[in-house]
Amino acid sequence: MGMLTFDAIVVGAGPAGVAAALTMARGGLKVIIIERGRFAGAKNLFGGVFYTHALADVLPDYWERKPPFERPVTEQGYWMLSPDSVIRVMHKSERYRKEPADAYTVLRARFDPWFAEQAVEAGALLITRTTVTRLLKDERGRVIGVDTDRPEGSVYAPVVIIAEGVNNLLTRQAGLIASDLPPTHVALAVKEYVNLPAKELQARFGLSGPREGVAIDVFGDVTLGLPGTGFIYTNQSGISIGVGMLLSEFITHRLRPYEVLERFKNHPVVRPYLEGGEVREYGAHLIPETGYDRMPKLAGDGVMVAGDAAGMVDALHREGTNLAITAGKAAGETALAAHQQGDFSAAFLSRYRRTLEDSFVLKDMKQYRRMTDFLESSPHFMGTYVNLLNEAALRYFTAHGIPKREMEHDIIKMVRERRSFTGVAWDMLKLMRAMRG
Amino acid sequence: MNAEQPVVPRIWVFVEQQERQVHPVSWELLGAAKRLSADLPGSVVEAVLPGHQIADLAPQAFHYGASRVYVIDSPVLEIYRNLPYAVAVSQLVMQYRPEIFLIGATTLGRDLAGSIATRVGTGLTADCTELAIDPAQHILAATRPTFGGNLMATILCRRHRPQMATVRPRVLPMPDPMPDATGEVINVPFDMREEDVPVKRLRLIRAEEQPNIEYADVLVAGGRGVGGPEGFALLEELANALGGMVAASRPVVDAGWMDASRQVGQTGKTVRPKLYIAAGISGAVQHRVGMSGADVILAINTDPNAPIFQIATLGIVGDLYDVIPALIRQVKGQAQDGHAHL
Amino acid sequence: MHAVVAIKQVPDTSNVRIDPETGTLIREGVPAIVNPYDLHAVEAAVQLKERVGGGQVTVITMGPPKAAEALIECIEQGADRAILISDRKFGGADTLATSYVLARAIETINAELPVDIILFGKQAIDGDTAQVGPGVATRLNIPLITYAIAIEEFDLEARTAIVHRRVEQGIEVLQTSLPVLLTVEKEIAPVRHAPLPRLIAAARYQPEVWSATAPVVFDPQQIGLKGSPTVVGKAFTPEQRSGGEVISVADLGLNAVVARALAVIEQAHVRNLQPETGVVS
Numbered sequence A: 001m002g003m004l005t006f007d008a009i010v011v012g013a014g015p016a017g018v019a020a021a022l023t024m025a026r027g028g029l030k031v032i033i034i035e036r037g038r039f040a041g042a043k044n045l046f047g048g049v050f051y052t053h054a055l056a057d058v059l060p061d062y063w064e065r066k067p068p069f070e071r072p073v074t075e076q077g078y079w080m081l082s083p084d085s086v087i088r089v090m091h092k093s094e095r096y097r098k099e100p101a102d103a104y105t106v107l108r109a110r111f112d113p114w115f116a117e118q119a120v121e122a123g124a125l126l127i128t129r130t131t132v133t134r135l136l137k138d139e140r141g142r143v144i145g146v147d148t149d150r151p152e153g154s155v156y157a158p159v160v161i162i163a164e165g166v167n168n169l170l171t172r173q174a175g176l177i178a179s180d181l182p183p184t185h186v187a188l189a190v191k192e193y194v195n196l197p198a199k200e201l202q203a204r205f206g207l208s209g210p211r212e213g214v215a216i217d218v219f220g221d222v223t224l225g226l227p228g229t230g231f232i233y234t235n236q237s238g239i240s241i242g243v244g245m246l247l248s249e250f251i252t253h254r255l256r257p258y259e260v261l262e263r264f265k266n267h268p269v270v271r272p273y274l275e276g277g278e279v280r281e282y283g284a285h286l287i288p289e290t291g292y293d294r295m296p297k298l299a300g301d302g303v304m305v306a307g308d309a310a311g312m313v314d315a316l317h318r319e320g321t322n323l324a325i326t327a328g329k330a331a332g333e334t335a336l337a338a339h340q341q342g343d344f345s346a347a348f349l350s351r352y353r354r355t356l357e358d359s360f361v362l363k364d365m366k367q368y369r370r371m372t373d374f375l376e377s378s379p380h381f382m383g384t385y386v387n388l389l390n391e392a393a394l395r396y397f398t399a400h401g402i403p404k405r406e407m408e409h410d411i412i413k414m415v416r417e418r419r420s421f422t423g424v425a426w427d428m429l430k431l432m433r434a435m436r437g
Numbered sequence B: 001m002n003a004e005q006p007v008v009p010r011i012w013v014f015v016e017q018q019e020r021q022v023h024p025v026s027w028e029l030l031g032a033a034k035r036l037s038a039d040l041p042g043s044v045v046e047a048v049l050p051g052h053q054i055a056d057l058a059p060q061a062f063h064y065g066a067s068r069v070y071v072i073d074s075p076v077l078e079i080y081r082n083l084p085y086a087v088a089v090s091q092l093v094m095q096y097r098p099e100i101f102l103i104g105a106t107t108l109g110r111d112l113a114g115s116i117a118t119r120v121g122t123g124l125t126a127d128c129t130e131l132a133i134d135p136a137q138h139i140l141a142a143t144r145p146t147f148g149g150n151l152m153a154t155i156l157c158r159r160h161r162p163q164m165a166t167v168r169p170r171v172l173p174m175p176d177p178m179p180d181a182t183g184e185v186i187n188v189p190f191d192m193r194e195e196d197v198p199v200k201r202l203r204l205i206r207a208e209e210q211p212n213i214e215y216a217d218v219l220v221a222g223g224r225g226v227g228g229p230e231g232f233a234l235l236e237e238l239a240n241a242l243g244g245m246v247a248a249s250r251p252v253v254d255a256g257w258m259d260a261s262r263q264v265g266q267t268g269k270t271v272r273p274k275l276y277i278a279a280g281i282s283g284a285v286q287h288r289v290g291m292s293g294a295d296v297i298l299a300i301n302t303d304p305n306a307p308i309f310q311i312a313t314l315g316i317v318g319d320l321y322d323v324i325p326a327l328i329r330q331v332k333g334q335a336q337d338g339h340a341h342l
Numbered sequence C: 001m002h003a004v005v006a007i008k009q010v011p012d013t014s015n016v017r018i019d020p021e022t023g024t025l026i027r028e029g030v031p032a033i034v035n036p037y038d039l040h041a042v043e044a045a046v047q048l049k050e051r052v053g054g055g056q057v058t059v060i061t062m063g064p065p066k067a068a069e070a071l072i073e074c075i076e077q078g079a080d081r082a083i084l085i086s087d088r089k090f091g092g093a094d095t096l097a098t099s100y101v102l103a104r105a106i107e108t109i110n111a112e113l114p115v116d117i118i119l120f121g122k123q124a125i126d127g128d129t130a131q132v133g134p135g136v137a138t139r140l141n142i143p144l145i146t147y148a149i150a151i152e153e154f155d156l157e158a159r160t161a162i163v164h165r166r167v168e169q170g171i172e173v174l175q176t177s178l179p180v181l182l183t184v185e186k187e188i189a190p191v192r193h194a195p196l197p198r199l200i201a202a203a204r205y206q207p208e209v210w211s212a213t214a215p216v217v218f219d220p221q222q223i224g225l226k227g228s229p230t231v232v233g234k235a236f237t238p239e240q241r242s243g244g245e246v247i248s249v250a251d252l253g254l255n256a257v258v259a260r261a262l263a264v265i266e267q268a269h270v271r272n273l274q275p276e277t278g279v280v281s
């Protein structure tokens, strides 16, 4: 066999890589996707809410192809936990009931293989159990292929799309980003999949049947008041439950991720939902909190980067897979155009970034550009306010016989004791700025 | 042609000998056969003993409960090889049509059993941990672990005879011998010639005598919690004081702290000592399947939730490095004073 | 040289879980793999081919359509041809029925291109029976060597081989005529990392599929449930022996705990306590 040559190489069979490969294969390119896991999705883990709009863009007939969704999200919202209480803000609407829905819960070990299969059907070649170890460059520094951990493992193509996820080794090697993400710009999430019979699950969460599901984001005591969130999502017959915090918080506070999750699971409000369930899966994964301002360059000569590898995550709305798919598609379309023009230079491939600037991907990223900085500089935000809200609620609901005026006064006093008034005002201002972008 | 009355249900046990040493599993199986026989009206327990110049081993089979021993003596059976053994035993099976045929799940037994079952066209259940007679159907109910010990399955062989099963050594208890018992010896002719055997043994590279933990009365087993190879010296000291041997869990063997011959469990050995001391062993199911037959289990673990405590006769939550030295002092002290109430 | 390797796709038992309510196996999410010993068998065959300077390695499996994945992995590892023997009628086969099907298949393969050696794994990790290999050798009426760890010599002209086999007393060195059937331990050959071009070729490879009636007509009486003398009466999660008391050094103090431990040791009737070191019984 001579040199292994393709029109395009995709590194990683996550949502970004598969979307890119699918787009290119449908455009007639000879594409190889290289994935290190035993199968696509074997090593992938996420919280669990998948947004369909991006999928519909790359695969308009996805619904007919029977994606392995768990449950549509028909109710969503927030729990604000203090050590012994909770305030729940949940939204349920008949309007969530149309299918295909906007959002579904998903298990990656089932979803990713299905998605990859769509690319294979379109003609892409999927090679698993193979790790890309480095990019191959020509004497002018242009990317011309990749090397893998297999014997005779070099593959060549005029364009390589890096969709390697959060461990951005190749992105760094491509020179698209200067360094590894510091612990302050990457979150660590731990998650368990707890099995429960569908009937039992539905009863506990007040769901009328398999076509209903909830997605809950949890703040406050779940992360011991530190910046971060927890989540509880319902699957077909099980619960995804997890906690994510900045890696730096785990380090500074010497917290063990698993213990934080155990503590969450044993919270008096949470425990009854899990009672009798069996833990089927346990895993940890990083989430880039790179933010708009620190994103890598998205294209170089003969190379583009998409998805988590490029830091394309909207942490506030727990979105990532949809950004990854949209970016993968944009990168794939750019590669198609590059093949048409015969131009694989960084200058030509920079179209890819422009496409994303016009899409929600970079617009959202830009809007929440200060969010990570905000959380980093105001760590008390989560803990203090969530506890306060709970205590205020307790006073409010139990203050029988106390004049209402006095009660309000108490609550305000309570707030002031915890944090100076100017401090509160300052926090609010910062939060608003972070959200407005 | 049936030489015997065809109605007698025979329960057969294969007596495995190599270099004239009978493998103890054969006696364990005779014990099991006796128990099965009690539930199978009119049945007899008999032993099959192939080899060369081994007739003098037959009385041992009587001591463990066989009423008859079929001795197949031939030079081609001097050392074990699949073909002559399979042919010799299968011929005998065809002739006498036993109801049940039990074979030890040793290297030899596993090699042989599948061949016999195929030759006579019957079912074979491997690696059983429990044998019983199904009271309704009067057939063998052979129970075995599957899927890594996570599941037990009871296998039946309804219409084919014999109902065959292999059983791992030490899964069943060793019966007490009855030195006065005697029985009948049937000498079975076998006329295969050496030229007809396609496999020759050129040589045997003997392994060093491996410690045989399967038959120790006392085992002091260490797990990952022992922390390193040095800690096993302490376990050795306790084992010596109790007249036992040291055993280990798989991670210990994988890490090279102990030889593989010491491993207890699904991929190691099954043991059933009188006393099993588990120190720093969590008690995963794959470990437990190898040792839950011990008479008494003493577990020492720092983690109060360690699964080993679910099966331990006595569980001690504590550091093995506190408990074991104290235990050694006590055991040695008592033994020395001689006033031990042990 | 023509080698046939029988392989089986099995659930990765290190991941197997049992539903505590129903006592059934949860196959959900349990990855299917090539039975680990079988991969070593494939490797041994490929190495043998390299050693004698050419030939063919044919892999066969009897299993559901999904087992094609396992065959493709063997193609990656260097096998040349793969046959999936798959039909609903084979379902529920025990080792006797399985060995019938494999033996018949190997006879057919042998008629096309004579087979010199047949390799099996030592055992399949889902059932751990280690019976299928001996069964097939017996049906084909060829020599059987189980627990093989090395092929010292392989002489196609003299039609003999020298094989090392692990037994309880050590290692047996056996000479056999060819064709021979080996069941192999992992030591027979370390599994190599397959080269990328092979992976790419294998990704496009389609195994041949044989049914119960074509190209070989299997005897319906000897396959599947019908051909299986053994049936599973019942399956259940192992009953645990129940534990006794759990005491803690922190609560009772070391002395009290050790006293209790001694009492338990006494209960075990370990009589051979000796002043110095005990001798193994």
Ligand SMILES: Cc1cc2nc3c(=O)[nH]c(=O)nc-3n(C[C@H](O)[C@H](O)[C@H](O)COP(=O)(O)OP(=O)(O)OC[C@H]3O[C@@H](n4cnc5c(N)ncnc54)[C@H](O)[C@@H]3O)c2cc1C
Binding pocket: A011, A012, A013, A014, A015, A016, A017, A034, A035, A036, A037, A040, A041, A043, A044, A045, A046, A047, A048, A049, A050, A051, A130, A131, A132, A133, A163, A164, A165, A166, A170, A189, A190, A191, A242, A244, A285, A286, A287, A306, A307, A308, A309, A312, A313, A318, A319, A320, A321, A322, A324
């Ligand atoms: C706990 C958690 C909760 C989340 N919750 C949500 C959510 O609810 N909704 C949502 O939309 N998003 C969520 N996300 C984010 C989402 O998972 C990611 O943004 C998304 O998976 C990114 O897709 P990707 O294709 O870029 O990377 P990945 O999905 O990480 O895929 C990268 C792939 O590349 C492979 N790979 C890496 N390096 C190599 C190499 N060198 N050679 C070969 N293969 C390689 C990997 O094995 C992997 O398959 C969550 C993330 C986490 C960790």
Ligand SMILES: Cc1cc2nc3c(=O)[nH]c(=O)nc-3n(C[C@H](O)[C@H](O)[C@H](O)COP(=O)(O)OP(=O)(O)OC[C@H]3O[C@@H](n4cnc5c(N)ncnc54)[C@H](O)[C@@H]3O)c2cc1C
Binding pocket: B148, B222, B223, B224, B225, B226, B248, B249, B250, B251, B252, B263, B264, B265, B266, B267, B268, B269, B279, B280, B281, B282, B283, B284, B285, B286, B287, B290, B300, B301, B302, B303, B306, B318, B319, B320, B321, C013, C014, C015
């Ligand atoms: C197919 C398969 C087959 C297997 N076969 C076997 C087998 O044959 N045999 C086998 O053993 N395993 C086997 N295993 C592995 C098994 O699943 C477990 O991983 C293994 O038994 C764990 O060994 P352990 O208890 O020594 O280690 P761990 O599970 O790590 O337990 C160590 C224990 O030591 C305790 N500890 C730590 N320090 C101290 C201290 N100072 N004092 C007291 N206690 C302490 C800890 O609390 C912990 O409970 C198999 C697994 C698979 C998948």
Ligand SMILES: Nc1ncnc2c1ncn2[C@@H]1O[C@H](COP(=O)(O)O)[C@@H](O)[C@H]1O
Binding pocket: C006, C007, C008, C035, C037, C038, C060, C061, C062, C063, C095, C098, C102, C119, C120, C121, C122, C123, C124, C125, C127, C128, C129, C130, C131, C132, C133
């Ligand atoms: N269905 C099957 N198809 C092909 N080979 C098999 C099959 N079942 C078992 N084998 C082979 O027989 C060996 C022993 O399997 P077992 O007797 O089930 O432990 C395996 O390692 C395989 O090589």
